Amino acid sequence: MPLAATTALMLAASGCGTAGTSAGSDDGKVTVTVFDAYAGEEPHGKYISEYADAFMAANPDITIQVTTIASNDIFAKLAAMATDPSSIPTLYFTSGDQAPSLYSMGFTQDLNSIIDENTKNTFAPGVAEGATLDSAMAFYPVAVQPLGMLYRTDRFADAGIETPTTWEEFLPAAKKLTTSDGDQPISGFGMIGSNNSSGQSRFLSYLWSNCLSVVEEDASGTWTTDVDSKEFLDALTYWTNLNEPEHVVPDGITSVDYPTAANYFSMGYTSTMMTGGNALGVAYAANPELKGKIGSFPIPGACPGSQLNAEGYAMSANASDEQKEAALKYLDFFVSNDTDLNFWQSSGKIPATTEGQAAEYLQGDDYAGLLETINKGTVPVINFPGMAAVKTALGNAYASVFSGEATNEEAAKKLKADIDQILSENN
Template structure:
């Protein structure tokens, strides 16, 4: 059944130019469905395809839209095409915040879907539920799967289906200015109260003109996936599951857990009451928040490690001045957050074979790991996580988070809808449209409605 959330998305989307790539026959693979048997058959098919048949791989890619690492997406594609003259790779750069709505709009016209599309652990359940993701267990043998680091394959797996191919992992942690912490005599915070106290100490007027020009916390306050995901991490770290699954497989609304209103208000008060985040918070998206940190306007940021790459790319003077620590709180505040490419289930068999071969090339062809090193992203492979660039203080909090254990991938097809409800909640308070109490009550009602569509 097409879910209510998808219907709402489709009804609000203007007609857009659609990508090409999955057109043509959607012939069924007659190979055995057993993982190892299918992998062998498809590996052989892939070899034949990449050596002989002309094939086009279209890629809807969020990585390509980002700096400084987007350049390497194109370089890797060029290198692959040089080695496989029969393969054409067409890359369309798109923001990760726009991919879900774009794919949802395209779902009703399968021939227009891309061969590969960027996705992540929080987006994959919805795309999987729409039937857009090919099971990569059919295409990858144990030698390939064994190259991924501990927990990575599991983070990409939904109902025993490997929904996407992992390129990197992006657990959330907090990056901070070690030099400013030392200057202020601050300790790494273990609780959110400690975090707020640090943020207050790091907020002030540095040039004496009577206006605050430096803030403690580079909060992402925009109502999009970037802001919503960070708020969700904050709530998880405080022990709020948001939703839980009953024994019969149905989902339950957990926003009425004791203390939830206080936790919600603590987040919005950092802007509305304490002023420890930059002004115009509803317009501060990920790119803006990361640049604020890079330019020294802020001193802490809740983010994946990609924000480190942005900081160094924009301000080389920050090298040696950035550290990271686990998200404060008693509970894990992040999934492993694997990111990568899903293979379109509607693609032809020759397109699938060539695309899988290209994905393996992407993660193995560059011994210098320039895509990952320039972006600050943590490689998904065992060998990649041994790279020297992730052994310093700047990555310590991320590696500590991975070692301590992350939240299992949340296998709820309506996760994008849940995030939208959270974003609408904090945005309505930031803008003054609702009080904290009104926002939370509205969120409960909206979540009940969403869960009705999935139960």
């Protein structure tokens, strides 16, 4: 690979690169800038640079500049760039829950206008739809991350527990699994209770599994909410009761974010965890002895508890035609260059393509519940531009109860007022 290309990638990955959409130098080379959440994650982040290096070696006229940025920070970073759209990177990581807000701000290129049908046909059923808002394909999906419940099959077997299909069945199972190993407490449920996107998304999935919509568009095109219902208050109370008085989740629950919860599960400090396949990648990397001891089942409840959660890369609508062409070429390369699917296997993610989803590594108990979630049907993409604000309001509600600042009734009342305000701004 040309030294200049390697240097550009290294500088951008360290935060020194240029994030904007400049088409490149006078020598005809095209620069594609990327905000990449994957690049900073372990153990799969290394493949981002490996794939970019391999692509640049095969395409010396294109430079890929990767800037590492946390997934939870991307929306705020891009929103801050709204006053100067030319500074928005050519490509940026996004997912089904983040994309509606970015799409509503006019940041995303509709890929339908530049992607060919052969590429679309490689995606597994439902994946292209999971990346589509209105009729626009808002991002290029590389993986899907349906949420399910990971569990320790050995501990369930030892305790004589069947995998629960309802939340009523889940609580006694979690209580039975809440024990200790010497001085080390073991929690039945590795809840993510942090008030950030990871915690908020899981709480939202839990609400969906209880057949609550949270926000929904009615026949007249008006957005409505059901968080003022008794069913919502009951669901909120059940969720917060898992902390107190039930004590089936880790102590200091508001500090348990996704990395902490994944670490707890891999170390055996918890026996179940609501998550996508990414936690499998973390668990196996940290504790290879867990191979053969992890299974998955769909989120309990009468209704689907997860979106398909397609994730990948959106393309800036402000990129030049040359950059868009080069970026699409890079994305096609990304999903097809590695027949061993090292990025997906090491991350625990499920490929977005039909061929990828037939891979041997997905055929065990560990992915069974996640694939069942896909096959049974998931929550459709909610094209509500205020969804990020709704998630923040949900997080504030459960966090206020966990911290003792509010009762469930008080938190629900405040949440209704917050969501009413969000709806009024978007109806």
